[in-house]
Amino acid sequence: MVLSERVKAALLAAIVAVSAIGLLAAAQSLRPQPPRLSSGISIAMAIEGAGWTILYASNDTRNNTVFLFLLEAARTLHFGLRWSNWSPPYSAVFIEAINESTNADAGRWWVFWVDGVYADTAADLTVLEGGETVLWRFTTPQGG
């Protein structure tokens, strides 16, 4: 059976569309998902800004990502927080300012560690199990 060029083009378009949707769905399935907690967990956080430090801890929080816990700290202690969102298909937040210390001021940027380990995912994709200490530091780029 010989297919016309138009039919072949439609088939190619269909294959491309199905494959692209499948790839995006697979990427979404690999996105870290924080579990819904039935009881609170304990997390501690230190935020070292430009000449100031904020300490915050909770023994009963259900905000189990670094970003959610930072939001909780900002809400509880009344300090400012600014972030931007990366769009889907792999959305993530990027922290731009905490308590008036804004990225790129004097070449410093916000980065964070969990239990002393440098974070390699975005704050909203870093899931906390309980018992961790999060450190946010406003610092010049390190390494490289």
Next chain:
Amino acid sequence: MAQRAPGFRKLTKLDVAFLLILVGVGGRLLLLRVANVETILAASMLAGALLGWRYAMLVTVAVMGVSDAMIYAIGYGGEFGTTALLGITAFTWSGMMFAGFIGAAAGRSRVLFTTRSMAVLTTISIPATLLFDVWTAFGDWLFLAGPRGVSLATVYYLQIPFTLIHLASSIVFVPLFGSIFSLLAPAPSAESVPEPTEGRL
């Protein structure tokens, strides 16, 4: 009998290269906030496939140079530091060159405005994307993650969802722009057929 040249195949190679640069730069800037969805790989590959490896280099350097300058000028990437940024730039530019050369190798058998050609280009965009991602993730580890204590295996593991998105981006943009540009590109030069001479067999 004189053959009539199709009216739409009238752009020069330089015209097509310029349009590909616009697609690459415009797509990158418009999709800046969408991780790993980009038009540069398609532009580089198509430059190679339709115009040859020299144009693949020209388009890649122009797209990366212009878009990197604009992106860094508005403050992106500052958190990485100058050394890391230069290192990552070397990996991304060379990675896109690879894609252009892969396109050029594929284009040697002539890319035409046919479904078959688009299917071939789309298929070839898959290893080109994988090669780019493996290469640039290594650069990321070398200049960013490695010095901060993250292992290469972790970097590659974390790269997987981004590579899946990048593959989706490539298999959509390569045939989409490929169809448009194969229509606009100069017709591949045909082998000259010797004129029949007078005589008898």
